[in-house]
Amino acid sequence: MRMLLFPALVLVAYGILFAVMPDKASMGIKSSGNIILNMLLPLSLVFILMMVLNLFLKPAQIVKFLGREAGIKGVILSAAAGIISAGPIYAWYPLLKDLREKGAGNTFLAIFLGNRAVKPFLLPIMISYFGWIYVLILTVFTLLGSILVGYFVGALVKVESSLPSRGK
Amino acid sequence: MKIAITADGADLEAKVAQKFGTAEYLLIIDSDSGNFQAVPNPGASGQRGAGVQAVVLAISKDVKTVLTGWCSPAVRHQLTANGIEVISGLSGTVGELVERYRKGDLQKGVEAEVEPAAKGRRIDKFTLLQAARSAARQFASLLPILIGVVLLIGIFNAFVSEELIASILSGNPMLDTLWGACFGSILAGNPINSYVIGGELLKYGVSLFAVTAFIITWVTVGLVQLPAEIAALGRKFALVRNAISFVLFTAMAALTVVVFNLVTG
Numbered sequence: 340m341r342m343l344l345f346p347a348l349v350l351v352a353y354g355i356l357f358a359v360m361p362d363k364a365s366m367g368i369k370s371s372g373n374i375i376l377n378m379l380l381p382l383s384l385v386f387i388l389m390m391v392l393n394l395f396l397k398p399a400q401i402v403k404f405l406g407r408e409a410g411i412k413g414v415i416l417s418a419a420a421g422i423i424s425a426g427p428i429y430a431w432y433p434l435l436k437d438l439r440e441k442g443a444g445n446t447f448l449a450i451f452l453g454n455r456a457v458k459p460f461l462l463p464i465m466i467s468y469f470g471w472i473y474v475l476i477l478t479v480f481t482l483l484g485s486i487l488v489g490y491f492v493g494a495l496v497k498v499e500s501s502l503p504s505r506g507k
Numbered sequence: 508m509k510i511a512i513t514a515d516g517a518d519l520e521a522k523v524a525q526k527f528g529t530a531e532y533l534l535i536i537d538s539d540s541g542n543f544q545a546v547p548n549p550g551a552s553g554q555r556g557a558g559v560q561a562v563v564l565a566i567s568k569d570v571k572t573v574l575t576g577w578c579s580p581a582v583r584h585q586l587t588a589n590g591i592e593v594i595s596g597l598s599g600t601v602g603e604l605v606e607r608y609r610k611g612d613l614q615k616g617v618e619a620e621v622e623p624a625a626k627g628r629r630i631d632k633f634t635l636l637q638a639a640r641s642a643a644r645q646f647a648s649l650l651p652i653l654i655g656v657v658l659l660i661g662i663f664n665a666f667v668s669e670e671l672i673a674s675i676l677s678g679n680p681m682l683d684t685l686w687g688a689c690f691g692s693i694l695a696g697n698p699i700n701s702y703v704i705g706g707e708l709l710k711y712g713v714s715l716f717a718v719t720a721f722i723i724t725w726v727t728v729g730l731v732q733l734p735a736e737i738a739a740l741g742r743k744f745a746l747v748r749n750a751i752s753f754v755l756f757t758a759m760a761a762l763t764v765v766v767f768n769l770v771t772g
Contacts, residue, residue: 342648346655352662363665371661374707375654385699389645393638425645428695428732432739433549434563439740441567448740449748453756456726461699468706472770473715477763481723484752484759488727491751496744 377467384463392460396423405438405447414486417447421454421485428455446493453485508538510608511570512601513561517545519602525576527595528558534601535568538609558582565591574604574613581637649697656700660707672711680716680761687717688757691724692749695732701725715767720760727752 356364405420424431435448457478465474513530514521524530531551536543546568550560558578562585565573572592583593594613597604607613676683691701705718728749729736736745 342651346651346658349655349658349662353658356662363662366665367658367661369661370664371657374657374660374703378657378703386642386646389642390638393641394634426648427697428729429735430549430560432735433547434560434567436739437564437567445744448744449752452748453727453752456698456723458698461702464699465702468702468709473763473767476766476770477719477723480759480763480766481727481756484723484756485727488748488752488755491755492744492748495747495751496741 378464381463381467385460388460388463392423405443405451409444413444413447414450414489417450417489418454418482418485421451422457422459424451424455428452444493445496446489449492450485450489453488454482456481456485508572509535509568509570510538510572510574510605511535511565511568512604513548513573513575514545514601519543519600519605521601523574523576523597523599523601523604525598527573527575527578527582528561530561530575533561533564533568535570536601536605538605541605559585562586562589572608574608580633581641584634584637649699652696653699653703656703660704664707667711669711672708672713676713676717678714680714680764683714683717684720684757684761684764687720688724688728688753688760691721692728692753693730694725695729696725698722698726715764716761719763720757723756723760723763724753727756 353364353367356367405417435443435451439445439448462474469477512534513524513527514532514534515524515530516522517532517534519534521532521534524532528550530548533546533548534543535546546564548561549564550558558581562582565586566589570591572594573586574597575593575595576597577595578586578593583595586593597613604613676686694701701722705722708721709715709718730749733745733749736749
């Protein structure tokens with residue numbers, strides 16, 4: 340229920356605002372309403388995309404290969420795993436830790452983390468705000484950036500020295 | 508052969524947990540050597556995706572059979588599709604179950620519960636329903652924060668003027684990119700929120716350089732989750748990855764806008 344805390348706090352802020360400056364508060368509500376109206380269509384597309392992706396992608400199967408393949412194949416697999424991984428990042432740390440203990444390289448873990456920024460099912464929202472040309476260019480550079488980061492991290496952080504503690 | 512038993516505790520005296528996805532522990536037991544390892548289940552808190560995480564855990568530990576009280580049809584589907592046998596409807600202590608399993612008791616009694624592995628990619632009513640359900644869950648989990656963000660933007664819109672924003676941001680592409688990257692690195696969460704915030708800021712005349720850097724670092728650099736990343740993957744990895752990501756993704760943001768301006772004229 341922690342995720343309800345933030346909207347609840349915003350509502351409290353509105354409550355105070357309505358008491359002190361009612362005209363500002365109703366201006367705020369009105370402009371929020373407009374934003375939501377504009378998002379209705381892209382949001383419904385987001386829902387449909389989520390459903391279609393759920394039908395065809397199985398994160399569990401891809402993550403299984405994370406760290407078992409090296410070279411280009413490993414890069415593609417970890418990027419793909421990052422792209423289709425859903426949910427908050429906190430949920431993924433224990434698995435990444437486990438994968439590393441099984442020998443997944445730092446390069447691939449960093450590529451996975453970078454590619455979480457590429458979210459196919461959110462494209463409708465992004466395109467509705469920025470247009471598809473921008474989204475396409477940004478996506479290409481995000482992919483490129485995450486692979487570069489992966490190689491730098493792999494070169495700079497050697498597996499042995501990066502383990503938090505070895506007292507097991 | 509490795510078997511995984513869902514359990515309430517970390518030893519052989521523990522009771523079998525009734526739900527696969529949210530069990531406190533997975534006890535991974537080598538049925539030949541008797542060696543066992545207790546692995547805390549990352550999905551134990553019952554948050555979204557708990558089942559999938561336990562599935563990935565089982566796969567990554569090379570488990571061949573899962574013994575549990577109950578597991579949802581969707582999770583069972585995932586497990587069997589990955590060649591893991593599921594035997595459910597069990598209770599008692601972990602130690603008892605291991606004994607029964609060794610004697611071959613369990614395999615005989617519950618044959619009907621074991622699904623044939625991987626039926627291929629046929630889309631039937633069941634998989635369609637599952638996909639819709641998990642889409643609804645994913646969607647519901649991003650809505651509260653998104654609505655909070657939109658309402659907050661409403662307050663922002665009521666108070667902040669274009670002039671104010673223009674006075675903060677210089678219009679210098681390099682400085683704007685850096686500002687955007689700094690904010691994006693501090694804030695974090697579902698990327699959809701960064702699109703909405705970034706898109707609304709554009710309307711105030713905030714430069715595309717700042718907005719792009721904000722969006723790209725929102726996910727790739729995370730100061731808020733740095734402690735969690737350090738705990739999971741080590742101090743050096745987390746610090747180096749975030750530092751390099753900050754530099755490289757800020758550069759990627761600038762490149763994105765430069766190329767975009769070239770393409771669109």
